[in-house]
Amino acid sequence: MSERAFLGVDLGGTNTKIAVVDKDGKVLQRSTIPTRAMRRAEKVIEDIAQEAVRLKENVTAGVSVEALGIGIPGLIDWKEGVGILLPNFPNKWKGVPIKRLLEEKTSLPVAVINDVRAITLAEKRFGAGREVTSMVMVAIGTGIGGGVVINGELYIGKDGSAGEFGHITVEPQGVRCGCGNRGCLEAYASGPAMVASALRALVQQNDTLIRDMVEGDLNRVTPRVIAEAAGKGDEIAKEIIMRAGLYIGQALSNICVVVNPEMIVIGGGVAQAGDLLFESIWRGLKERLFMAPVDTIKFSPALLGMDAGVVGTATWAKEQWTKGVIG
């Protein structure tokens, strides 16, 4: 009997990764294609399907690809597999039947999921959360996303939005978020939020190393630059990172009184800002959470690297297929 494998697709704004992943989360084959996100959604999906079919047809002998999972950076109707809101894509994905199109073109059962939820599943099965039964993951990047694991399983809720931690209210009278709410975490602690704070410091003539590092060019300010400046002791940069961390900690204290998890995993590109961010998150949590013994919560960075997206989506496909939800 052949070994079962699953296709995982990690749809990104610039590139899309596709991989064949075995049942233990090992990548057997991988491929990266340009997304060319400005095109119509159907075109993007067609390219993905074509590459997926190519990978499927070229798998090692004895491996059989059973299903495909795709991670979407945005809101989706996960049951129907239809796009709702992809913030970093042109607004042409709304109503597009991603699942049906991919199923038609690949002849595989397809499971659609939010991209960070998929990464959370990967961390649970093969990364930081292997040995816990409950955990939450927060991924800090261009936006802030997350996922919830309960009783050892990824829990996505009624509409698939369990884990949308970027939209926890941290400043009730704060700035308007793209979502419609005021004061969302994402508007205070994402990468762009940190960059915006640095830009504010620059235009207000604050004394900071960031100015020299970008040679006065506002376009060159990134979370990485801020993290580097903080590493060199720059007070402005340190305050920016610290405030972001405290806000994330505040959000986590809310998350903890709702699901009281064993473990918190912090991931996403901005999480590489380093120790100061982690310490501030922890401090923010400790200052606000008294309903659970904070020191017994496991606190870990994400352990999986660039493959987390494809591994997570393939694993989601496997689990949905195994349970008979798809296929």
Place this chain on the structure above:
Amino acid sequence: MSERAFLGVDLGGTNTKIAVVDKDGKVLQRSTIPTRAMRRAEKVIEDIAQEAVRLKENVTAGVSVEALGIGIPGLIDWKEGVGILLPNFPNKWKGVPIKRLLEEKTSLPVAVINDVRAITLAEKRFGAGREVTSMVMVAIGTGIGGGVVINGELYIGKDGSAGEFGHITVEPQGVRCGCGNRGCLEAYASGPAMVASALRALVQQNDTLIRDMVEGDLNRVTPRVIAEAAGKGDEIAKEIIMRAGLYIGQALSNICVVVNPEMIVIGGGVAQAGDLLFESIWRGLKERLFMAPVDTIKFSPALLGMDAGVVGTATWAKEQWTKGVIG
């Protein structure tokens, strides 16, 4: 073969209710004893055990009592069944082995749980939540508590504190809560918080019917008085209830991005403040939650009455006993 039943105990600050409950949540026998909360915890527990034993020994022929569940108004180490913090009791319950003492004195397996979590379970099995697989309940009274149902089961988390919604931060720079945090929901939307707002209006000479209703006596202001004044159109009273509702809605929006439930149930004594409170909660939620289609969330008052506590604790005992966690 005899029918199985379970003892449910609802420990209150004034009275404690004890009942024999069948597997379908029907109360077969009930009893109420004075708690006399100023005594040592062991004494309180002894009285409860004695009455429980009396009920058990007098059950209808053919009924066999298998286990006892007790609901505690506060924080407990639910695995060990040891008290941590009971805000409305003298501070003598900390470290008291409630479970062990009750087991010794009743010769029954005992399951200890937070009181609002027990009510949540009762609402799930026999009340508002019968037909949903996920729900959250918020109970607004002297404090604000809650519970989480996921995949059809009460979910209490690592330490039993999943559902401590009263400690969601709604005003990050707000007043210090008894728990140690600043700006907890409980400090802004509980019964005492509403009373405090009314007292503020009274001492600041605001024009309100409440003054006449209590004949100028500050000691007589209660949530019920405020609700009555609001019902008569008093602007101050209406604003107090509305602000409390908006804060609860804000907290619910946070809860919803964490667990994205099918249903929200609102209970507790203060929930009887009526339509204005419910409308404000709903408005607060709608203003802030965009990650889930708010109009598809089922929204219900708690349906069970005064027996919810004993039914919930008995049912918790049944489920823990059936799974072999106790007994």
Place this chain on the structure above:
Amino acid sequence: MSERAFLGVDLGGTNTKIAVVDKDGKVLQRSTIPTRAMRRAEKVIEDIAQEAVRLKENVTAGVSVEALGIGIPGLIDWKEGVGILLPNFPNKWKGVPIKRLLEEKTSLPVAVINDVRAITLAEKRFGAGREVTSMVMVAIGTGIGGGVVINGELYIGKDGSAGEFGHITVEPQGVRCGCGNRGCLEAYASGPAMVASALRALVQQNDTLIRDMVEGDLNRVTPRVIAEAAGKGDEIAKEIIMRAGLYIGQALSNICVVVNPEMIVIGGGVAQAGDLLFESIWRGLKERLFMAPVDTIKFSPALLGMDAGVVGTATWAKEQWTKGVIG
């Protein structure tokens, strides 16, 4: 030639003080009559006029009473001497021609002024501010009022409202003030605001000496009780006073960037809360004011006692009469 003297009237909610005051601020005769504030304004004014005339007719030989000043606890049209808003009086003073009625009934020129502005003038001429040319006074009582001295003269502005410091915004999204604004200083740092904070602590079951001191009777909580509890080390009481002080300091920092005074005088009944209040005001000011060297600002409690009101109003009458504004 006879010595000139002036009548000063200090209209209070309970009693009204009337005195004959010489040009050096010395009280020659004094009288106190019950205000009976529930009556029509005209009746109250009639009683005042009658007593004023009696005093005038009985002055020491060689003294001639030239004019009368009256201090009103509220907003007035000071040029016309007509009442606008007296918060602690029934709403019958609006539009009442106080000045004209008193002039008719006493046959004296009459100057009408806000009561705290009058006290500020008294402190300038005969109290804490004798040697400065600019000062502001803040009086903390049932409300919060104040006054401004510039170039050695009381400065009351276009409408007489220069000095309405109780309505500086200290919490932009804060509670609605009776005036219509949100977050006024008066709603956060007046006597009733402190009492309201203490009542909040009591109904929320916080651990405080205040409960015992009032034997559980909410009606007995006063700023004095809070000050006493703070003096005994009660943390809740200390926090209440400290927060009020910090808010006053914040308001003062705003006042200082507007008029940059030589001296700040703190008066009013609540100022007797003592050192902790003064220290907190000072700390609040120092934390926020960097546009003037804080340590060079003279900072003093009000030095005049119970007579400040009559002395201030009589002195205001003297100065208006001397300048020919009245008479």
Place this chain on the structure above:
Amino acid sequence: MSERAFLGVDLGGTNTKIAVVDKDGKVLQRSTIPTRAMRRAEKVIEDIAQEAVRLKENVTAGVSVEALGIGIPGLIDWKEGVGILLPNFPNKWKGVPIKRLLEEKTSLPVAVINDVRAITLAEKRFGAGREVTSMVMVAIGTGIGGGVVINGELYIGKDGSAGEFGHITVEPQGVRCGCGNRGCLEAYASGPAMVASALRALVQQNDTLIRDMVEGDLNRVTPRVIAEAAGKGDEIAKEIIMRAGLYIGQALSNICVVVNPEMIVIGGGVAQAGDLLFESIWRGLKERLFMAPVDTIKFSPALLGMDAGVVGTATWAKEQWTKGVIG
């Protein structure tokens, strides 16, 4: 007898304007020299003195220059004429005896004053405030400054800082200002603050015309660009201007309860953002000020153009010289 005239100097970050101004505020001669602000303060002063002497020596026959006034963009010890803090200059002006150096090099009596205070005086004598006896001016530019006119005279307070309206606290828990305080108006409503808000919108991918107008180059965002975008109906730009205006209105409501002026004058480069800014300032004021009849406050843009600085400083020199304070 010769006609008296005065030199006015308007020290700017890029250029410095110098003019001979007659007693009626008319500019008789004018000159502009590059400031070259990176040099030592003494060098800058030397160039100014040299040009001032040149102008003085070349005045029209029959005109005699009696004194020189210089406006400094920052904090100064105005009595001694020594620099304290010039935010937009390298930190070499602290302790520099500006007055003494200029007096030595020009052989004229010199009066040193904050630049916006000088403009306020110019507006009082020759601009918007000619017919009022009390007014405040707010100038919105790189920073936010102001001035106070009382009893027909510029009032600068004990240290010359009466009018530092940019440091009124408008967000008590807000961002740290360069001055040391939190939540200063300047950090929320100055030109750089508006630019920072626009940059935030750009990096957070908000939908705004500003992006196209600057062709994606963050360095090109200016208050003028924001005003233009708002003029074209851009919602983001309109919100930025509106929020700035509301904050200025909030600060003005505080100013009004302190000095209750007849007139408010709005000037500075950013004031050219137009009607939306003015309307929002007015709305912010009306929402918060109830201690004075807002509709009776005169509200005007600054009327003097580019010469306001030299006219104001020359006039300040004239008034100080006439009173014998200098000379």
